[in-house]
Amino acid sequence: MTTVPNIDNAAEEAALERELKALIADVLGLDPEQAAAFETDSGLFGHLPELDSMAVAGLLTEMEDRLGIVIEDDDVDGEMLETYGGLLAFARAKLGRA
Amino acid sequence: MIATWHPPARNGTAPAEELLVSFDRNRAVRVLVCPAWFDEANKLRRFTVEVMRRLDAAGIDSLLPDLPGCNESLVPLVNQTLDGWSSAMMAAAEALRATHVLAIRAGALVAPSGLPGWHCAPQSGPKLLRGMIRARIIAAREAGLAETSEGLMATGRNSGLVLGGWHIGADLFRALESAEPVLAPGQSAVDQSALGGPGLWLRAEPDEDAGQADRLAALIAESVGMSAA
Numbered sequence: 171m172t173t174v175p176n177i178d179n180a181a182e183e184a185a186l187e188r189e190l191k192a193l194i195a196d197v198l199g200l201d202p203e204q205a206a207a208f209e210t211d212s213g214l215f216g217h218l219p220e221l222d223s224m225a226v227a228g229l230l231t232e233m234e235d236r237l238g239i240v241i242e243d244d245d246v247d248g249e250m251l252e253t254y255g256g257l258l259a260f261a262r263a264k265l266g267r268a
Numbered sequence: 269m270i271a272t273w274h275p276p277a278r279n280g281t282a283p284a285e286e287l288l289v290s291f292d293r294n295r296a297v298r299v300l301v302c303p304a305w306f307d308e309a310n311k312l313r314r315f316t317v318e319v320m321r322r323l324d325a326a327g328i329d330s331l332l333p334d335l336p337g338c339n340e341s342l343v344p345l346v347n348q349t350l351d352g353w354s355s356a357m358m359a360a361a362e363a364l365r366a367t368h369v370l371a372i373r374a375g376a377l378v379a380p381s382g383l384p385g386w387h388c389a390p391q392s393g394p395k396l397l398r399g400m401i402r403a404r405i406i407a408a409r410e411a412g413l414a415e416t417s418e419g420l421m422a423t424g425r426n427s428g429l430v431l432g433g434w435h436i437g438a439d440l441f442r443a444l445e446s447a448e449p450v451l452a453p454g455q456s457a458v459d460q461s462a463l464g465g466p467g468l469w470l471r472a473e474p475d476e477d478a479g480q481a482d483r484l485a486a487l488i489a490e491s492v493g494m495s496a497a
Contacts, residue, residue, distance in 0.1 A: 196470050197470050197472055198471075199472070222472065223404070223406040223407035223410065224432055225472035227403035228399060228469070243416055246402070247409075
Protein backbone atom coordinates (compact mmCIF):
# COMPACT_ATOMS: atom_id res chain seq x y z
CA MET A 171 0.00 0.00 0.00
CA THR A 172 1.47 3.32 -0.99
CA THR A 173 1.04 6.42 1.07
CA VAL A 174 -0.60 9.32 -0.66
CA PRO A 175 1.18 12.52 0.42
CA ASN A 176 -1.04 14.35 2.81
CA ILE A 177 -2.07 17.72 1.38
CA ASP A 178 -1.90 19.35 4.79
CA ASN A 179 1.66 18.15 5.26
CA ALA A 180 2.69 19.42 1.85
CA ALA A 181 1.13 22.80 2.61
CA GLU A 182 2.86 22.93 5.99
CA GLU A 183 6.17 22.03 4.41
CA ALA A 184 5.79 24.78 1.81
CA ALA A 185 4.89 27.26 4.54
CA LEU A 186 7.97 26.28 6.56
CA GLU A 187 10.24 26.72 3.54
CA ARG A 188 8.67 30.09 2.79
CA GLU A 189 9.14 31.24 6.38
CA LEU A 190 12.75 30.06 6.53
CA LYS A 191 13.66 31.63 3.18
CA ALA A 192 12.01 34.90 4.18
CA LEU A 193 14.00 34.87 7.40
CA ILE A 194 17.29 34.33 5.58
CA ALA A 195 16.32 37.13 3.18
CA ASP A 196 15.69 39.41 6.18
CA VAL A 197 19.07 38.60 7.72
CA LEU A 198 21.07 38.88 4.51
CA GLY A 199 19.08 41.78 3.07
CA LEU A 200 18.17 39.76 -0.03
CA ASP A 201 15.20 40.18 -2.32
CA PRO A 202 12.59 37.46 -1.80
CA GLU A 203 13.36 36.09 -5.30
CA GLN A 204 17.03 35.65 -4.41
CA ALA A 205 16.16 33.80 -1.23
CA ALA A 206 13.59 31.69 -3.07
CA ALA A 207 16.46 30.32 -5.15
CA PHE A 208 18.11 28.76 -2.07
CA GLU A 209 18.67 25.02 -2.58
CA THR A 210 19.31 22.25 -0.09
CA ASP A 211 23.07 22.54 -0.57
CA SER A 212 23.23 26.36 -0.65
CA GLY A 213 25.98 27.34 1.80
CA LEU A 214 25.23 29.46 4.88
CA PHE A 215 27.57 29.83 7.89
CA GLY A 216 31.17 29.59 6.72
CA HIS A 217 30.18 30.29 3.11
CA LEU A 218 28.73 33.78 3.33
CA PRO A 219 31.23 36.20 4.91
CA GLU A 220 28.51 38.50 6.23
CA LEU A 221 26.86 35.65 8.12
CA ASP A 222 29.02 35.85 11.25
CA SER A 223 28.27 34.42 14.70
CA MET A 224 26.24 37.49 15.71
CA ALA A 225 24.08 37.30 12.57
CA VAL A 226 23.59 33.55 13.01
CA ALA A 227 22.57 34.07 16.64
CA GLY A 228 20.03 36.65 15.47
CA LEU A 229 18.74 34.24 12.86
CA LEU A 230 18.27 31.45 15.42
CA THR A 231 16.54 33.75 17.89
CA GLU A 232 14.17 34.95 15.18
CA MET A 233 13.53 31.33 14.15
CA GLU A 234 12.47 30.63 17.74
CA ASP A 235 10.02 33.54 17.63
CA ARG A 236 8.57 32.89 14.19
CA LEU A 237 8.37 29.09 14.37
CA GLY A 238 7.52 28.88 18.06
CA ILE A 239 10.41 26.53 18.85
CA VAL A 240 13.17 26.57 21.50
CA ILE A 241 16.73 26.02 20.30
CA GLU A 242 19.15 24.60 22.90
CA ASP A 243 22.94 25.07 22.92
CA ASP A 244 23.42 21.42 21.99
CA ASP A 245 21.15 21.76 18.96
CA VAL A 246 23.52 24.23 17.35
CA ASP A 247 26.23 22.48 15.37
CA GLY A 248 28.19 22.99 12.19
CA GLU A 249 26.04 20.68 10.12
CA MET A 250 22.82 22.49 10.97
CA LEU A 251 24.29 25.89 10.12
CA GLU A 252 26.34 24.97 7.10
CA THR A 253 23.64 24.73 4.45
CA TYR A 254 20.08 25.80 3.88
CA GLY A 255 19.12 22.10 3.78
CA GLY A 256 20.72 21.55 7.20
CA LEU A 257 18.77 24.41 8.72
CA LEU A 258 15.53 23.23 7.09
CA ALA A 259 16.02 19.66 8.36
CA PHE A 260 16.68 21.04 11.84
CA ALA A 261 13.52 23.20 11.80
CA ARG A 262 11.49 20.25 10.54
CA ALA A 263 12.81 18.01 13.33
CA LYS A 264 12.09 20.66 15.96
CA LEU A 265 8.55 20.97 14.70
CA GLY A 266 8.18 17.19 14.93
CA ARG A 267 7.91 16.68 11.20
CA ALA A 268 11.13 14.81 10.52
CA MET B 269 23.35 68.97 15.42
CA ILE B 270 26.19 67.39 17.43
CA ALA B 271 26.11 68.66 21.01
CA THR B 272 26.94 67.40 24.49
CA TRP B 273 25.04 66.82 27.71
CA HIS B 274 25.98 65.88 31.28
CA PRO B 275 24.46 62.90 33.07
CA PRO B 276 24.33 63.12 36.87
CA ALA B 277 27.64 62.39 38.60
CA ARG B 278 27.82 59.03 40.32
CA ASN B 279 29.78 58.01 43.40
CA GLY B 280 31.19 61.48 43.88
CA THR B 281 33.00 61.46 40.53
CA ALA B 282 33.00 64.49 38.27
CA PRO B 283 30.19 64.34 35.70
CA ALA B 284 31.47 63.13 32.34
CA GLU B 285 30.42 64.83 29.15
CA GLU B 286 28.32 62.70 26.77
CA LEU B 287 27.59 63.14 23.09
CA LEU B 288 24.17 64.12 21.79
CA VAL B 289 22.85 64.16 18.24
CA SER B 290 19.96 66.56 17.99
CA PHE B 291 17.56 68.37 15.69
CA ASP B 292 16.87 71.15 18.13
CA ARG B 293 14.96 74.24 17.00
CA ASN B 294 13.21 74.90 20.29
CA ARG B 295 9.89 73.62 19.02
CA ALA B 296 6.92 72.53 21.13
CA VAL B 297 7.32 68.79 20.66
CA ARG B 298 10.73 67.46 21.71
CA VAL B 299 11.33 63.73 21.44
CA LEU B 300 14.04 62.08 23.53
CA VAL B 301 15.38 59.06 21.62
CA CYS B 302 16.56 56.12 23.77
CA PRO B 303 18.71 54.19 21.31
CA ALA B 304 19.04 50.44 20.76
CA TRP B 305 21.95 48.76 22.54
CA PHE B 306 25.25 47.15 21.61
CA ASP B 307 25.32 45.43 18.23
CA GLU B 308 21.76 46.54 17.53
CA ALA B 309 22.80 50.14 18.16
CA ASN B 310 25.21 49.94 15.22
CA LYS B 311 22.70 48.27 12.97
CA LEU B 312 19.93 50.74 13.81
CA ARG B 313 21.96 53.96 14.06
CA ARG B 314 21.24 55.13 10.53
CA PHE B 315 17.57 54.17 10.78
CA THR B 316 17.35 56.10 14.07
CA VAL B 317 18.86 59.26 12.62
CA GLU B 318 16.78 58.93 9.45
CA VAL B 319 13.64 58.91 11.61
CA MET B 320 14.95 62.03 13.38
CA ARG B 321 15.49 63.81 10.05
CA ARG B 322 11.89 63.09 9.11
CA LEU B 323 10.63 64.31 12.47
CA ASP B 324 12.61 67.50 11.92
CA ALA B 325 10.90 67.97 8.56
CA ALA B 326 7.55 67.45 10.30
CA GLY B 327 8.32 70.23 12.78
CA ILE B 328 9.35 68.02 15.69
CA ASP B 329 12.62 68.32 17.66
CA SER B 330 14.48 65.15 18.54
CA LEU B 331 17.40 64.46 20.85
CA LEU B 332 19.54 61.33 20.77
CA PRO B 333 21.92 61.08 23.74
CA ASP B 334 24.60 58.39 24.05
CA LEU B 335 24.09 55.93 26.86
CA PRO B 336 27.07 56.36 29.21
CA GLY B 337 29.68 53.76 28.25
CA CYS B 338 28.31 53.40 24.68
CA ASN B 339 29.03 54.95 21.29
CA GLU B 340 31.35 57.98 21.81
CA SER B 341 31.17 57.89 25.60
CA LEU B 342 34.46 58.11 27.49
CA VAL B 343 33.32 56.30 30.64
CA PRO B 344 33.91 52.52 30.85
CA LEU B 345 30.95 50.36 29.81
CA VAL B 346 31.76 47.72 32.44
CA ASN B 347 30.86 50.17 35.23
CA GLN B 348 27.38 50.94 33.86
CA THR B 349 24.19 49.68 35.51
CA LEU B 350 20.56 49.46 34.42
CA ASP B 351 19.55 51.93 37.14
CA GLY B 352 22.38 54.23 36.10
CA TRP B 353 21.17 54.21 32.50
CA SER B 354 17.58 54.83 33.57
CA SER B 355 18.64 57.84 35.65
CA ALA B 356 20.85 59.07 32.83
CA MET B 357 17.91 58.98 30.42
CA MET B 358 15.71 60.68 32.99
CA ALA B 359 18.35 63.37 33.50
CA ALA B 360 18.68 63.80 29.74
CA ALA B 361 14.91 64.18 29.42
CA GLU B 362 14.96 66.95 32.02
CA ALA B 363 18.11 68.72 30.83
CA LEU B 364 16.96 68.67 27.21
CA ARG B 365 13.32 69.56 28.08
CA ALA B 366 11.93 66.49 26.30
CA THR B 367 8.15 66.25 25.96
CA HIS B 368 8.03 62.70 24.53
CA VAL B 369 10.21 59.60 24.34
CA LEU B 370 10.95 57.27 21.44
CA ALA B 371 12.64 54.11 22.74
CA ILE B 372 14.10 51.67 20.24
CA ARG B 373 14.52 47.94 21.06
CA ALA B 374 16.30 47.53 24.44
CA GLY B 375 16.17 51.32 24.80
CA ALA B 376 12.64 50.65 26.09
CA LEU B 377 14.22 49.22 29.28
CA VAL B 378 15.48 52.68 30.26
CA ALA B 379 12.78 54.96 28.77
CA PRO B 380 11.71 57.62 31.30
CA SER B 381 8.29 56.61 32.63
CA GLY B 382 7.23 60.23 33.07
CA LEU B 383 7.07 60.97 29.35
CA PRO B 384 4.43 59.88 26.85
CA GLY B 385 5.77 58.21 23.73
CA TRP B 386 6.55 55.05 21.82
CA HIS B 387 8.49 51.81 22.28
CA CYS B 388 9.62 50.69 18.85
CA ALA B 389 9.96 46.86 18.60
CA PRO B 390 10.82 46.70 22.33
CA GLN B 391 13.34 44.07 23.40
CA SER B 392 13.47 42.38 26.81
CA GLY B 393 16.65 41.89 28.84
CA PRO B 394 16.50 38.06 28.80
CA LYS B 395 16.10 37.98 25.00
CA LEU B 396 18.95 40.42 24.54
CA LEU B 397 21.25 38.28 26.71
CA ARG B 398 20.10 35.07 25.04
CA GLY B 399 21.01 36.34 21.57
CA MET B 400 24.40 37.68 22.66
CA ILE B 401 25.29 34.53 24.60
CA ARG B 402 24.31 32.37 21.66
CA ALA B 403 26.58 34.42 19.38
CA ARG B 404 29.44 33.91 21.83
CA ILE B 405 28.85 30.14 21.98
CA ILE B 406 28.79 29.86 18.18
CA ALA B 407 32.01 31.87 17.87
CA ALA B 408 33.65 29.76 20.62
CA ARG B 409 32.69 26.53 18.84
CA GLU B 410 34.29 27.80 15.66
CA ALA B 411 37.45 28.31 17.71
CA GLY B 412 37.18 24.79 19.15
CA LEU B 413 36.10 25.92 22.63
CA ALA B 414 33.13 24.43 24.44
CA GLU B 415 31.08 27.01 26.33
CA THR B 416 27.54 26.58 27.64
CA SER B 417 24.73 29.05 28.31
CA GLU B 418 24.57 27.96 31.96
CA GLY B 419 28.31 28.44 32.42
CA LEU B 420 28.32 31.84 30.74
CA MET B 421 25.23 33.01 32.65
CA ALA B 422 26.90 32.05 35.94
CA THR B 423 30.07 33.91 35.00
CA GLY B 424 28.05 36.93 33.89
CA ARG B 425 26.16 37.06 37.19
CA ASN B 426 29.30 36.76 39.27
CA SER B 427 31.90 38.78 37.44
CA GLY B 428 30.37 40.19 34.27
CA LEU B 429 30.95 38.97 30.71
CA VAL B 430 32.27 40.16 27.38
CA LEU B 431 29.55 39.51 24.79
CA GLY B 432 30.07 40.45 21.16
CA GLY B 433 32.93 42.72 22.27
CA TRP B 434 30.83 44.55 24.87
CA HIS B 435 32.02 44.19 28.46
CA ILE B 436 28.83 43.92 30.50
CA GLY B 437 29.39 44.28 34.26
CA ALA B 438 27.88 41.81 36.74
CA ASP B 439 25.43 44.44 38.01
CA LEU B 440 24.00 45.22 34.56
CA PHE B 441 24.05 41.51 33.64
CA ARG B 442 21.99 40.50 36.69
CA ALA B 443 19.51 43.32 36.13
CA LEU B 444 19.04 42.30 32.48
CA GLU B 445 18.13 38.75 33.44
CA SER B 446 14.71 39.96 34.52
CA ALA B 447 14.35 43.34 32.79
CA GLU B 448 11.13 43.71 30.79
CA PRO B 449 10.03 46.85 28.97
CA VAL B 450 7.07 48.45 30.73
CA LEU B 451 4.71 50.85 28.98
CA ALA B 452 4.10 53.84 31.21
CA PRO B 453 0.86 55.85 30.91
CA GLY B 454 0.79 57.62 27.56
CA GLN B 455 3.31 55.22 26.01
CA SER B 456 2.43 52.70 23.32
CA ALA B 457 4.32 49.91 21.60
CA VAL B 458 4.99 50.08 17.86
CA ASP B 459 5.44 46.57 16.50
CA GLN B 460 7.96 45.96 13.77
CA SER B 461 5.09 44.80 11.54
CA ALA B 462 3.69 48.35 11.64
CA LEU B 463 6.85 49.59 9.90
CA GLY B 464 6.24 47.43 6.82
CA GLY B 465 9.56 45.59 6.69
CA PRO B 466 11.86 43.25 8.60
CA GLY B 467 13.78 44.60 11.60
CA LEU B 468 17.07 46.12 10.49
CA TRP B 469 18.74 44.71 13.63
CA LEU B 470 18.42 41.28 12.01
CA ARG B 471 20.67 42.25 9.15
CA ALA B 472 24.13 40.76 9.06
CA GLU B 473 25.42 44.19 8.00
CA PRO B 474 24.05 47.62 8.96
CA ASP B 475 21.48 48.71 6.39
CA GLU B 476 18.75 51.28 5.92
CA ASP B 477 15.13 51.33 4.83
CA ALA B 478 13.62 54.67 3.92
CA GLY B 479 10.10 53.23 3.93
CA GLN B 480 10.39 52.08 7.55
CA ALA B 481 11.79 55.43 8.65
CA ASP B 482 8.92 57.18 6.81
CA ARG B 483 6.33 55.05 8.57
CA LEU B 484 7.71 55.45 12.08
CA ALA B 485 8.11 59.22 11.69
CA ALA B 486 4.60 59.54 10.22
CA LEU B 487 3.13 57.51 13.05
CA ILE B 488 4.80 59.74 15.63
CA ALA B 489 3.91 62.96 13.82
CA GLU B 490 0.31 61.84 13.49
CA SER B 491 -0.04 60.92 17.14
CA VAL B 492 1.17 64.36 18.26
CA GLY B 493 -1.14 66.03 15.77
CA MET B 494 1.44 67.13 13.19
CA SER B 495 1.78 65.86 9.66
CA ALA B 496 4.96 64.35 8.31
CA ALA B 497 6.49 66.34 5.48
